Amino acid sequence: SQKIEQNSEALNIQEGKTATLTCNYTNYSPAYLQWYRQDPGRGPVFLLLIRENEKEKRKERLKVTFDTTLKQSLFHITASQPADSATYLCALISGGYNKLIFGAGTRLAVHP
């Protein structure tokens, strides 16, 4: 069956460190993968998209890698700040209508 797996346990890190979140998928062949941020009680906010022919994508303090052999994407936040505390979701496109299917998300807490 198709699965998108993210670490369900919260990730706690110290301010200034690099946070690394993992997204693994099975039985998908996505042309691209997306990462979103979701704050409590709010809708997801798009952060980054990486295509299957791209190994790495950067945007300010964010970096995403995409390994189609391992079927894995890593999401990094460098020089993390308490304001980065949120739940981060990875998502894949699936189906004829380009439906966006989400992983369960990983909650990140950055402590001062």
Place this chain on the structure above:
Amino acid sequence: GAVVSQHPSRVICKSGTSVKIECRSLDFQATTMFWYRQFPKQSLMLMATSNEGSKATYEQGVEKDKFLINHASLTLSTLTVTSAHPEDSSFYICSARPPGLNSGNTIYFGEGSWLTVV
């Protein structure tokens, strides 16, 4: 500012009544919108794909007679929860993608609607 707007942001209704949630794309026309629901501390679960001018496509396990979707125009989709029960209490979120040939276009999400059925 928001490019996808949902209304209401919070609604409380009595069991057995119906409640309608609106999703509007503000800056673009969306032939396709998506409806999700999210329980506390869980991921977004896709409920249905809303298509302008035609019937919605529902995901497996989602009752189409329970969750009525109407995509009346290129900027408006509505989700009506009929005969609501307490177990329907959830966070409902819509999304829309601007048109274009690039299927990787950013998808915009609404702010979500909290439904509480008492």
